[in-house]
Amino acid sequence: xxxxxxxxxxxxxxxxxxxxxxxxxxxxxxxxxxxxxxxxxxxxxxxxxxxxxxxxxxxxxxxxxxxxxxxxxxxxxxxxxxxxxxxxxxxxxxxxxxxxxxxxxxxxxxxxxxxxxxxxxxxxxxxxxxxxxxxxxxxxxxxxxxxxxxxxxxxxxxxxxxxxxxxxxxxxxxxxxxxxxxxxxxxxxxxxxxxxxxxxxxxxxxxxxxxxxxxxxxxxxxxxxxxxxxxxxxxxxxxxxxxxxxxxxxxxxxxxxxxxxxxxxxxxxxxxxxxxxxxxxxxxxxxxxxxxxxxxxxxxxxxxxxxxxxxxxxxxxxxxxxxxxxxxxxxxxxxxxxxxxxxxxxxxxxxxxxxxxxxxxxxxxxxxxxxxxxxxxxxxxxxxxxxxxxxxxxxxxxxxxxxxxxxxxxxxxxxxxxxxxxxxxxxxxxxxxxxxxxxxxxxxxxxxxxxxxxxxxxxxxxxxxxxxxxxxxxxxxxxxxxxxxxxxxxxxxxxxxxxxxxxxxxxxxxxxxxxxxxxxxxxxxxxxxxxxxxxxxxxxxxxxxxxxxxxxxxxxxxxxxxxxxxxxxxxxxxxxxxxxxxxxxxxxxxxxxxxxxxxxxxxxxxxxxxxxxxxxxxxxxxxx
Numbered sequence: 001x002x003x004x005x006x007x008x009x010x011x012x013x014x015x016x017x018x019x020x021x022x023x024x025x026x027x028x029x030x031x032x033x034x035x036x037x038x039x040x041x042x043x044x045x046x047x048x049x050x051x052x053x054x055x056x057x058x059x060x061x062x063x064x065x066x067x068x069x070x071x072x073x074x075x076x077x078x079x080x081x082x083x084x085x086x087x088x089x090x091x092x093x094x095x096x097x098x099x100x101x102x103x104x105x106x107x108x109x110x111x112x113x114x115x116x117x118x119x120x121x122x123x124x125x126x127x128x129x130x131x132x133x134x135x136x137x138x139x140x141x142x143x144x145x146x147x148x149x150x151x152x153x154x155x156x157x158x159x160x161x162x163x164x165x166x167x168x169x170x171x172x173x174x175x176x177x178x179x180x181x182x183x184x185x186x187x188x189x190x191x192x193x194x195x196x197x198x199x200x201x202x203x204x205x206x207x208x209x210x211x212x213x214x215x216x217x218x219x220x221x222x223x224x225x226x227x228x229x230x231x232x233x234x235x236x237x238x239x240x241x242x243x244x245x246x247x248x249x250x251x252x253x254x255x256x257x258x259x260x261x262x263x264x265x266x267x268x269x270x271x272x273x274x275x276x277x278x279x280x281x282x283x284x285x286x287x288x289x290x291x292x293x294x295x296x297x298x299x300x301x302x303x304x305x306x307x308x309x310x311x312x313x314x315x316x317x318x319x320x321x322x323x324x325x326x327x328x329x330x331x332x333x334x335x336x337x338x339x340x341x342x343x344x345x346x347x348x349x350x351x352x353x354x355x356x357x358x359x360x361x362x363x364x365x366x367x368x369x370x371x372x373x374x375x376x377x378x379x380x381x382x383x384x385x386x387x388x389x390x391x392x393x394x395x396x397x398x399x400x401x402x403x404x405x406x407x408x409x410x411x412x413x414x415x416x417x418x419x420x421x422x423x424x425x426x427x428x429x430x431x432x433x434x435x436x437x438x439x440x441x442x443x444x445x446x447x448x449x450x451x452x453x454x455x456x457x458x459x460x461x462x463x464x465x466x467x468x469x470x471x472x473x474x475x476x477x478x479x480x481x482x483x484x485x486x487x488x489x490x491x492x493x494x495x496x497x498x499x500x501x502x503x504x505x506x507x508x509x510x511x512x513x514x515x516x517x518x519x520x521x522x523x524x525x526x527x528x529x530x531x532x533x534x535x536x537x538x539x540x541x542x543x544x545x546x547x548x549x550x551x552x553x554x555x556x557x558x559x560x561x562x563x564x565x566x567x568x569x570x571x572x573x574x575x576x577x578x579x580x581x582x583x584x585x586x587x588x589x590x591x592x593x594x595x596x597x598x599x600x601x602x603x604x605x606x607x608x609x610x611x612x613x614x615x616x617x618x619x620x621x622x623x624x
Contacts, residue, residue: 026051028111030100036117038124042071042088043116047100050080057081059103059241063113067091071282073215086282089118172245176208176254181247186211186279188295190224192262192272196301199267200319200350201411203300204234204379207258207275209293212250213283215242219290221257224297225273229262230350234376261381263350264302265317265586272298309416311407313356315557317586318408320349324421326404335396335430341365341389341423343404348382353535354554355387358402358423362395366513367539396430510547517543518605525601533597534588537604541582544608545570558582574610581607 029048037043049057060083064070071086083102089095098113178189189208197203205224209216242255257277264270274297278290285291304316327342343355351374357365366389374383393399401423409416517540524532545553549568556564558579565575581604588595 026057026102026104026109028100028102028109030098030111030114032097032114032116035115036119036124037089038119038121039089039092040121042086045085045087045097045100045114047083047102047111048080049083049102057102057104059108060100061102062100063098065095065097067093067118068095068097070217089116092118092120094118169244169246172243172254175206176243176245176256178210178247181210181212181250181252183293184212184250186213186216186284186291186293188257188275188277188293190272190275190295190298192298192300195299196303197264198303198305198319198409198411199264200317200409201264202349202381203229203262203264205258205260205262205272205298206256207277207295209255209257209277209279211253211279211284215253215281216284217280217290218257219278219280219285219288220276220292221278222276223258223260224275224295225271226260226262228265228268228270229272230265232261232263232374232376232381234259234261234379259379261376261379262300263317263319264300267302267304270300270302272300305409305416311416311418313405314407314409314416315352315354316559317350318352318406319411320347320351320408321410321412321417322347322349322351322406322408322419324355324404324406324419326421326423328401328423328426331425332427332429333393335428336392336394337428339391339393339426341391341401341404343368343387343389343421344384345387345406345419346384347419348380349408350381351383351385352406352408353385353538356405356407357389358404359552360399360402362393362428363399363401364392364394366390366392367517367543370535393426393428396428398425398427400425510543514540514543514547514608518608521601521604525597528597530588530595530597533601534585537588537601538582538585540604540608541578541585544611545578548611553578553582570611574607577603577607578611 027050029050030045031048032043032045034043045062047060047062051057060073060075062070062085064087068087068089071088073086074084076082076084083100087097094115094117096113097116099110101108101110103109175191181187187210189210191206191208193204193206195203205226207224209218242253244251244253246252258275262272275295276292277294278292279285280287280290305319322345325344325346329340331339333339345351345355351372353370355368359365368387368389370385370387372383372385374381374385376382391401403420403422405418405420407416407418517536521533521536521540524536542553545551545565549565549570551564551568553561553564561582562572562575562579565578566572570578581600584600588597588600
């Protein structure tokens with residue numbers, strides 16, 4: 001029997017089968033033969049399909065319980081259509097086989113399951129004749145496995161007496177086509193589209209399995225390595241359809257086995273590893289791992305987006321098409337109170353974990369809480385991510401909060417864009433203490449500005465007669481200077497204490513937030529949630545940097561972070577370690593499966609403690 005005939009049955013399963021008559025009513029009947037077998041014996045489940053109209057039947061399926069395995073499928077046509085599954089059981093018991101089902105124009109139709117009894121080997125003496133006592137047409141076995149050109153035998157039920165025309169093959173999708181078969185039995189093929197992208201642009205990785213000896217089962221599967229990519233499984237949007245096609249004179253089956261959206265994390269020639277699949281079934285292997293086949297590895301050429309036209313604040317990897325919406329509540333708070341800002345980022349592409357928030361005196365954005373719903377849709381990653389900020393307001397007045405924004409690169413338009421949303425105005429009630437004037441020095445003498453400014457009126461010429469004492473400036477300085485300087489000194493002292501208190505409150509807020517972030521880091525590490533570990537570690541590092549230096553490092557490019565921290569008097573080693581750990585946060589978030597989370601968390605904690613030992617910026621009037 002040729003390889004083409006051995007695969008004909010599996011080819012017919014994927015083709016559309018048409019049953020002709022006057023109305024459109026489909027009847028299903030499931031049978032198992034024999035109904036009682038020994039462990040390891042093969043038995044057959046058959047689904048008979050009849051119709052009194054013209055109906056398209058496709059996608060046959062049989063639900064099997066644990067302990068029962070299928071070794072192949074076949075199809076035959078006569079007055080109706082018969083789908084057969086060759087089965088075997090690995091342990092004793094009574095099993096429900098089915099339900100068997102097919103797809104019709106009105107949806108999926110199912111029949112009732114049937115029961116088979118499996119007993120220990122050697123239990124059955126005289127076996128029942130095949131097909132439940134019916135005579136066997138020897139040519140039907142050949143037809144069931146591809147020998148559709150053998151004629152039927154008169155008097156044998158369920159089989160036509162005339163040769164059947166081979167079914168018309170469905171159209172093979174473009175991405176499944178190959179020019180040659182590198183292996184005569186089975187092979188894997190992986191594709192990546194496109195192969196030249198910018199950092200953060202989606203690459204679609206797809207794996208296909210080609211079988212040259214009829215239908216098969218997936219005994220084992222290993223995903224490809226992709227260390228330099230964020231990977232999102234695109235799922236099985238088009239189902240596990242198996243397409244028959246002819247190649248080099250033989251009949252093949254091809255099916256899609258995996259599909260991933262890959263987002264490159266850096267520039268360069270990045271490698272994607274091989275996929276491995278085990279083919280199981282007749283003609284392949286009955287072993288637990290199946291007949292192993294491996295796809296060829298791939299390389300993706302990744303470059304940075306153009307520097308020309310790059311907007312300020314752009315973060316490498318923010319690629320896609322996005323838009324922003326915001327909600328701000330409440331719009332009126334007392335000085336020292338807080339408001340909530342909820343920013344919703346929607347679109348397609350590589351969703352960022354940070355946004356650019358406006359900064360001004362008296363307005364402070366705390367670290368956001370993230371909620372997301374992101375997933376594949378028609379091969380593209382899309383959805384939304386919300387950022388919920390608590391914003392502290394300390395300066396009274398009518399404040400315009402400015403805009404919250406995200407610069408991004410759109411690879412389809414080959415241009416940069418900025419998703420932007422205005423936060424609007426808020427009213428901060430309360431009163432602020434007036435700032436002290438600089439008309440006189442603390443000691444009561446004239447200020448430096450007063451000494452440098454020329455007089456507006458000329459005084460008496462030298463040598464002229466002295467004026468009365470009350471008319472002299474020194475008199476009034478002696479009379480009023482001391483009280484004024486005392487009052488001004490108290491005002492400056494109050495101002496210094498206020499600044500120190502505000503700074504201490506700010507440091508306390510940062511310390512509390514840092515403790516909370518480290519606690520979240522510990523919980524995420526214990527639960528093994530990679531993305532949560534990356535997010536908590538990143539928050540802790542940014543808070544530790546801000547607490548020790550006053551620098552809001554989120555607005556600094558990670559490539560320049562080490563130099564910026566060094567200029568802020570952070571030791572060079574700690575500055576470089578902070579930049580490396582923040583980069584590893586991105587790597588963990590995007591491709592961190594199998595990472596040593598405990599060691600990473602310990603390193604983050606140690607650096608946060610080291611940064612805490614650095615003396616924080618002093619307030620005006622505070623001893624250094």
